[in-house]
Amino acid sequence: MTVQVTITPNGRMSLPAEIRKRLGLAGGGALLVEETEDGVILRTVAQSIAHAQALAKKYTEGNAAASVDAFLARRREESGE
Template sequence: MSYHAKLIKGGKIVIPAELRRELGLKDGDQLVIERMGGSLTIKTYAQMVREVQAEIKRLVGPYEGSLVDELIADRRAEATTEDRRP
């Protein structure tokens, strides 16, 4: 579905009320604008986080366990090694 928005003074974009309601956008929400060639894409921060998480999951692949727990264990092991150095 297409919507029309208006660019007003100061470079502000007015997003139609119907679209804001459908997407659950509220006053003060932070949005991310991406330039893709000659087009703009507007996303919420929540959308960006989901996309980044999906990309990381794709890159890491199936993984059993917790990457965070693994990282913490690695850091603790490094700290122990450093504490033992003369």
């Protein structure tokens, strides 16, 4: 879905109510703005977390040394704990 929104002179814009409802932002909320070569991406915090998790999985899947537990174990080992 593509919609056109207007940016006011002071930089504010309004997302249509239908989109806010679908994103769970009907009562207000936060969006993260990501600037890319192709434009701007708006994501909810939950969408951003899911996106980051998908990226992490893509680059670490099947690599046990890339787990959080492995990282913490290495840090303990390096610090002499």
